[in-house]
Amino acid sequence: MDGATLAPILFATVVAGTPLVLVALGLLVNERAGILNLGAEGMMAVGAVAAFVATHASGSAALGVGAGMLAGAALALLFGLLVITLQANQVASGLALAIFGVGLAAFAGKPYESLALPAVPPIRIPFLADLPLIGEAFYNQQALVYLSWALFWCIVWFLYRSRPGLVLRAVGESPAVAHAIGHPVQRVRYLAVVFGGAMAGLGGAFLSVFHTPMWVEGMVAGRGWIALALVVFASWRPLRVLLGAYLFGGVMVTQLFIQGSGLQIDFPSQLLSSLPYWATIVVLVAISRNRATARLHAPLSLGKPYRPER
Amino acid sequence: MLRLEARATASPAMRYVSPLIAIVLTLVTGAALFALLGKDPGEGLRLFLLSPLKDLYGISELLLKATPLMLCALGLAIGFRANVWNIGAEGQFLLGAVGASGVALYFQDSDSALVLPAMVLAGAAAGAGWAAIPAWLRTRYEASEILVSLMLVYIAQLFVSWLVFGPWKDPQGFNFPQSAMFGDHALLPPLIEGTRLHVGLLFALSALVAGHVLMNRSYLGFRLQVAGEAPAAARYAGFSRARAVWIGLLAGGATAGLAGMGEVAGPLGQLTDKVGSGYGFAAIIVAFVGRLHAVGIALASLLMALLYIGGEQVQQYMNLPNSIALVFQGLLLFFLLGADVLIHYRLRLGRRTG
Numbered sequence: 001m002d003g004a005t006l007a008p009i010l011f012a013t014v015v016a017g018t019p020l021v022l023v024a025l026g027l028l029v030n031e032r033a034g035i036l037n038l039g040a041e042g043m044m045a046v047g048a049v050a051a052f053v054a055t056h057a058s059g060s061a062a063l064g065v066g067a068g069m070l071a072g073a074a075l076a077l078l079f080g081l082l083v084i085t086l087q088a089n090q091v092a093s094g095l096a097l098a099i100f101g102v103g104l105a106a107f108a109g110k111p112y113e114s115l116a117l118p119a120v121p122p123i124r125i126p127f128l129a130d131l132p133l134i135g136e137a138f139y140n141q142q143a144l145v146y147l148s149w150a151l152f153w154c155i156v157w158f159l160y161r162s163r164p165g166l167v168l169r170a171v172g173e174s175p176a177v178a179h180a181i182g183h184p185v186q187r188v189r190y191l192a193v194v195f196g197g198a199m200a201g202l203g204g205a206f207l208s209v210f211h212t213p214m215w216v217e218g219m220v221a222g223r224g225w226i227a228l229a230l231v232v233f234a235s236w237r238p239l240r241v242l243l244g245a246y247l248f249g250g251v252m253v254t255q256l257f258i259q260g261s262g263l264q265i266d267f268p269s270q271l272l273s274s275l276p277y278w279a280t281i282v283v284l285v286a287i288s289r290n291r292a293t294a295r296l297h298a299p300l301s302l303g304k305p306y307r308p309e310r
Numbered sequence: 311m312l313r314l315e316a317r318a319t320a321s322p323a324m325r326y327v328s329p330l331i332a333i334v335l336t337l338v339t340g341a342a343l344f345a346l347l348g349k350d351p352g353e354g355l356r357l358f359l360l361s362p363l364k365d366l367y368g369i370s371e372l373l374l375k376a377t378p379l380m381l382c383a384l385g386l387a388i389g390f391r392a393n394v395w396n397i398g399a400e401g402q403f404l405l406g407a408v409g410a411s412g413v414a415l416y417f418q419d420s421d422s423a424l425v426l427p428a429m430v431l432a433g434a435a436a437g438a439g440w441a442a443i444p445a446w447l448r449t450r451y452e453a454s455e456i457l458v459s460l461m462l463v464y465i466a467q468l469f470v471s472w473l474v475f476g477p478w479k480d481p482q483g484f485n486f487p488q489s490a491m492f493g494d495h496a497l498l499p500p501l502i503e504g505t506r507l508h509v510g511l512l513f514a515l516s517a518l519v520a521g522h523v524l525m526n527r528s529y530l531g532f533r534l535q536v537a538g539e540a541p542a543a544a545r546y547a548g549f550s551r552a553r554a555v556w557i558g559l560l561a562g563g564a565t566a567g568l569a570g571m572g573e574v575a576g577p578l579g580q581l582t583d584k585v586g587s588g589y590g591f592a593a594i595i596v597a598f599v600g601r602l603h604a605v606g607i608a609l610a611s612l613l614m615a616l617l618y619i620g621g622e623q624v625q626q627y628m629n630l631p632n633s634i635a636l637v638f639q640g641l642l643l644f645f646l647l648g649a650d651v652l653i654h655y656r657l658r659l660g661r662r663t664g
Binding site: 038078081082086087088089091092093095096097099100101102103104106107110111217221222225226228229232268270271273274277278280281284285288289 | 314395397443447450451452453454456457458460461462464465468469471472475476591592594595598630631633634635636637639640641643644647648650651654655
């Protein structure tokens with residue numbers, strides 16, 4: 001395989017990986033604060049619809065992105081109310097959010113299903129974009145791709161180098177201790193959940209406004225769930241989330257390229273399309289089988305409700 | 311200001327009151343939603359809740375829709391009680407439909423009375439087999455059954471799509487993505503003449519009875535529940551977590567597979583790429599609203615079926631997308647989970663004291 005075939009694959013890999021990067025990074029922060037939100041799929045779907053509708057109405061992709069993030073954050077707030085204030089079971093509430101979000105998106109997006117948005121032109125970074133092989137893939141991309149990298153660095157800095165990040169991790173490891181030394185556990189958790197929702201909405205917006213500028217029911221196609229798996233796969237570390245997302249992006253596009261390449265392989269396209277889902281299962285197994293590391297890196301209070309005494 | 315005050319003991323009454331609170335809140339929100347969309351809320355709720363029940367045909371359609379929901383939710387409840395989170399019932403449903411269709415298409419020209427029983431077995435076995443994947447990966451490799459069972463839903467959908475676009479496509483089907491129609495001996499007989507309601511409902515009702523005995527009257531059910539609520543105690547008593555995972559997932563897979571069989575051998579009469587209508591996901595809501603209890607599940611599946619049919623009515627008469635049913639169903643679960651706080655807490659007015 002030479003550079004001429006590899007470069008477009010690399011480009012498409014970055015594009016396919018970006019929504020996963022965005023959503024999984026949000027979930028990572030969310031889970032580091034001890035809250036497991038299984039509703040990512042629903043928040044992405046609602047974010048995608050909101051972004052599409054807002055872009056369609058205003059003509060501005062930036063406004064659309066904002067609407068997508070707001071919609072995701074609003075759903076996450078609802079989830080937070082359930083699990084943080086009302087102490088509801090996080091798994092059940094997350095499932096409820098996923099079902100509700102997907103339904104709401106299908107309902108609200110129905111009138112927009114036949115419409116298309118103008119493609120948003122990519123931003124070309126001078127000189128760097130001319131690099132062979134990687135130039136196009138990394139330096140001639142949509143604004144949100146660059147934003148995802150900026151967010152990555154911000155999150156790394158926040159989690160490991162800032163005091164609020166330390167508090168957030170403390171809340172996720174031991175809410176009781178964090179509370180005892182005076183940190184506002186519930187507020188930190190709310191903020192983390194809303195941040196996760198906004199990021200999921202952003203990922204959805206990327207899909208419906210930039211990646212394929214349209215809305216079709218079911219277009220999120222399990223990416224929210226894959227992002228959840230990615231966080232486990234990355235054992236709750238940002239760099240691994242980033243790499244994992246591109247790995248999955250690679251799996252997604254490779255199967256598309258095989259289908260589109262005209263290579264006469266006798267393999268049905270539907271079965272090829274299930275490759276990313278199989279890959280998710282395989283990776284989950286590979287990561288989870290080592291119980292010691294999985295347990296070591298998972299935030300200790302993940303999924304457990306906590307209510308401060310006073 | 312409202313605040314929560316912990317109850318000394320969980321309130322048993324609230325376990326049953328909270329679904330009613332959730333239903334009322336869903337209806338109120340639903341009415342508000344209709345008003346927001348510029349439709350008459352009273353008319354909207356009437357279409358949703360009453361018009362499906364106006365005649366025998368409507369009631370038969372309601373029971374028809376409730377059948378797969380009952381089956382799927384019952385199997386899920388057995389798992390949920392043991393803290394086994396099978397959320398891939400939709401995939402197991404699809405595999406059940408595939409298994410049953412395979413038998414029906416293979417014995418297309420047979421008029422043996424054994425075709426239907428073979429389809430029942432194939433459907434349940436295929437569903438259970440699909441659920442065995444997350445069970446095995448959970449017990450052997452600790453992989454989350456939530457994510458694995460869910461990924462298998464997408465894989466199952468693509469698999470069905472491949473079958474009906476490829477090897478099982480009806481040669482006389484004008485290129486529609488569907489299999490040939492099953493022979494008469496591969497169709498479930500109608501329960502009421504002139505309606506689409508079929509004997510699958512009897513499967514669902516017997517499964518509910520069997521499930522009730524298993525969950526509430528058997529030693530195995532008791533141990534499953536202990537495994538879910540107090541894993542350490544269960545381990546001490548010699549009941550392994552692995553067994554709970556296997557039983558929970560296999561039961562869920564088998565009932566979902568049976569439900570899938572009921573769809574292809576009942577109202578559809580063939581395998582199509584539209585066979586999965588989200589029953590597997592809706593069943594999660596049914597299981598919770600039904601309090602993981604057989605009688606509750608029967609009632610909750612009727613309610614959810616009503617929402618499905620109501621959605622179709624609203625689409626027909628009010629020109630709103632029928633996915634409004636999904637919004638209602640999601641709201642119902644949200645409100646239920648929120649109202650459940652009242653089991654362990656009571657609401658108090660005023661500022662906290664002391």
